[in-house]
Amino acid sequence: MSHTPELVVANGTVVNSFGRSNAHVIIHDGKITRLVEASEPVPHAARTIDATGRLVIPGGVDGHCHVAQVTGRFRTLDDYKTTSTAALWGGTTTIIDFGIPRDAQETPLMAVLNKKDLARESRCDVALHGAVVSWDETVPWQLEQLAAEGVRSVKMYTTNRGTTMADGGTIIKVMREMVRLDGLTYIHAEHDPIITDCTQQHADDGRIGIEHLHRTRPELAEEISVKETLAMAEYTGAPVYFVHQTTPGAVDLVSEARSRGQEAYSETCPHYLTLDDSAYGSAFPEWYACCPPMRSAETVAALKERLFNGAIHTVSSDHSCYDLSQKRERTDDIRAMPHGLPGVETRMPVTFTALMTDPARNSVEDFVEVFSAGPARINAVPGKGTIGEGFDADLVIFDPLETRVVDGRNLHMGTDFSPFHGVKLTGWPAVVVSAGKIVLDSEGFHDPGPVGRFVARNGFREHTTAQDTLTSAPAAI
Known part of the structure; x- marks a missing residue:
């Protein structure tokens, strides 16, 4: 068997969340086998990419995607082939999807196993979150089975009464089980009684079209729900x-x-960092139908400040691939239209552009943290988020200066629009390597076929301890 490396990414500036170095990255059998100082000769390999003068960063980890999602009578138009391809076009090499029961007949375990089967068509690696809507005596056993499958997080909604909402009793019980199983509780936090009442008030006044979405889901509803959920998390x-x-x-x-010692994390999305509620007064307000909605320009500026100071731990896409025909069926009534935006492909340039509005305070290392390293570490995804010996060979040769104007019709997400259509964004992938294979370069996309692996995740505290040990003393090159 040949020990010649399959690929060397030579002479690049390797940027991890904890620092950078000039190095050759040696890749074999889908793994990074060595980093060699760039002052040394380039090792012989079956193929070499010269990254002189360019940045090499870990492949993105998108911790919040919805693929082939069924919500009521709507189904997103994508599949794993489409979404994973779009992810790779956007420098993301691992996506984490949700197994959310589509109705009362589908159990949490069934929902995850269904998604795991669909993910066989993925072009990039896939991990999964579970979801619980209602508690019964089988839930502890189901969560044990999910943990055995490598699904170590469970999402619950505090709103969407009658569909995906979990009540407080269910949330507390699931939290206890996740502590027992060394898992992580995911929460969509919006206070359902406030939203239900506010939405009804607007409907009674005839202000229930898409142009009023942002007024029906006030900031207070989100913050009260976060406060209540943190209390439950502290209790359990x-x-x-x-x-x-x-x-x-x-x-x-x-x-x-x-600051009080709780293990709690904040995620935001690219659209909340860059778009504001004036979008609902635009010619195409349906492009921005998502929940929570866009906020005021002042709130967006303050949220971005939290990103700058490190209070936001990850930036994920919340990718949901509806098209305009679905969005436009019921723009007259936000209660009857599908909410969610396509974004897995544009997460890299939107996040980088948002961060680099203040380059004096932010660095590429900060970008790597929220784009790749943080999502991998917090979600306990082994082998991801770092360019280092023994990690998966997922990396991006990144051009922090390249600027493009987004054309939503020419993206690869399986839909016909983007909320960033016409927006100038900076920071795009030039070359993408996934599992040691070049999938994107100057010649275009090279479809690797359905080679994406299901990634079994570690226990939350187990992984955090292991990662702290690794990054506290990074291997010399």
Whole structure:
């Protein structure tokens, strides 16, 4: 058997979340086998990419994607082939999807196993979150089975009454089980009674079209739900992760909990960092139908400040691939239209552009943290988020200066629009390597076929301890 490396990425500036170095990255059998100082000769390999003058970063880990998602009568139009291809186009080499029961007949375990089967068509690696809507005596056993499958997180919604919402009793019981199983509780935090009442008030006044979405889901609803959930997490001792936070108040509540010793994390999304509620007064407000909605320009600026100071731990896409025909069926009534935005492909340039609005305070290392390293570490995804010996050979030769204007019709997400259509963004992938194979370069996309692996995740605290040991003393090159 030949020991000649399959690929060397030579002479690049390797940027991890904890620092950078000039190095040759040696790749064999889908793994990074060595990093060699760039002052040394380039090792012989079957193929060499010269990255002189360019940045080499870990492949992105998108911790929040919805693939082939069924919600009521709507189904997103993508499949794993489509979404994983779009992810790779955007420099993301691992996606984490959700197994959410589509109705009362589908159990949490069934939902995850169904997604795991669908993921066989993925072009990149896939991990999964579970989801619980209602508690019964089988849930502890189901969560044990999910943990055995390598699914170590469970999502619950505090809103969407009658569909995906979990009540407080269910949330507390699931949190206890996740502590027992060394898992992580994911929370979509919006206070359902406030949202239900506010939405009904608007409907009674005839203000229920898409142009009013942002007024029906106030910031207070998000922040009260975060506060209540943090109390439940403190009571149970459960680590908790809040998806798509949109307000500085919500992020501050998590920061305050962390200062008291709680294990709590804040995620936001690219659209909440860059778009504001004036979008609902635009010619195409349906492009921005998501929950929570866009916030005021002042709130967006304050949220971005939290990103700059490190209070936001990950930036995920919350990718949901509906098209405009689905969005436009019921723009007259936000209660009857599908919510969610396509974004797995644009997560890299939108996040980088947002961070680099203040380059004096932010670095590429900061970008790597929220784009790749943080999502991998917090979600206990082994082998991801770092360019280092023994890690998976997922990396991006990244051009921090390349600027493009987004054309939503020419992206690869299986839909016909993007909320960033016409927006100038900086920081795009030039070369993408996934599992040691070049999937994107100057010649275009090279479809690797359905080679994506299901990634079994580690226990939350087990992984955190192991990662702390690794990054506290990175191997010399």
